[in-house]
Ligand SMILES: [Ca+2]
């Protein structure tokens with residue numbers, strides 16, 4: 001008797017997801033763990049800041065539209081890997097109950113650090129990478145984890161928090177928290193307060209060559225955690241093997257045009273020949289589509305106006321020709337009284 005119940009719940013979830021994501025591609029969240037047990041799923045794992053993911057989006061929508069008719073039993077969908085613990089630039093998974101997950105394409109970020117693998121140690125960094133609590137969807141309980149990031153002098157460290165969701169405060173107090181200190185110890189000045197709950201994206205930078213991250217959790221409750229890009233940088237002048245960002249940060253030149261915004265202002269990704277319309281113009285796709293629609297409308301309007309003017313001119317010329325013809329005919333057919341009454345009337 002359990003199967004119909006599961007099926008009913010799944011249908012509800014699918015309809016709800018569809019409302020969020022549009023007609024052809026389902027936007028998933030962590031409820032996918034349950035929903036995927038029903039039928040086949042074709043999933044794009046994406047990151048909002050990922051240029052590859054933005055470029056593939058129109059294609060993915062097209063795939064969703066076509067498969068809705070050609071393979072209606074397969075759900076085409078997408079999942080924000082930065083929010084739900086799976087950080088891979090693009091990954092497609094075809095899943096079916098009792099079948100193993102098949103990975104068709106994977107491109108991993110190379111320098112990924114799971115914070116809890118390095119508790120109470122230091123990590124020497126030289127370029128850039130990503131920090132997450134661990135590899136699971138939800139961070140662990142009962143953590144008291146201190147990690148020091150260190151770079152060579154005179155470099156400093158930029159931390160970009162692009163997602164942050166820890167357990168909400170209880171009675172106004174953080175029960176799980178992350179705090180960043182500007183130095184190599186917890187008694188260094190704090191760069192951030194003890195952060196918890198949901199926090200919008202933000203960035204901080206060290207004044208020296210070290211930052212200390214302190215991640216503490218209580219014995220109950222969890223959430224999706226955080227994602228932090230770290231970048232080693234120094235101020236201008238930049239060396240020969242560095243790229244100078246528009247914000248005057250100097251970063252490793254290998255970080256240019258790799259789709260990751262490691263400058264903090266996006267300038268390391270702003271002049272890349274990627275064919276990414278969204279990144280090149282700085283406009284959201286909806287604005288570009290809107291501009292195209294308005295442009296097409298104006299062209300059609302201009303065409304209609306020109307055709308109307310041409311037709312009006314033609315009509316005027318035709319009317320003039322008709323009037324001339326009529327005047328000629330009238331002149332050629334002038335009748336005298338004799339034409340009507342004959343010669344007898346005059347006699
Ligand atoms: Ca907790």
Ligand SMILES: [Ca+2]
Nearest residue numbers: 255258260268
């Ligand atoms: Ca970059």
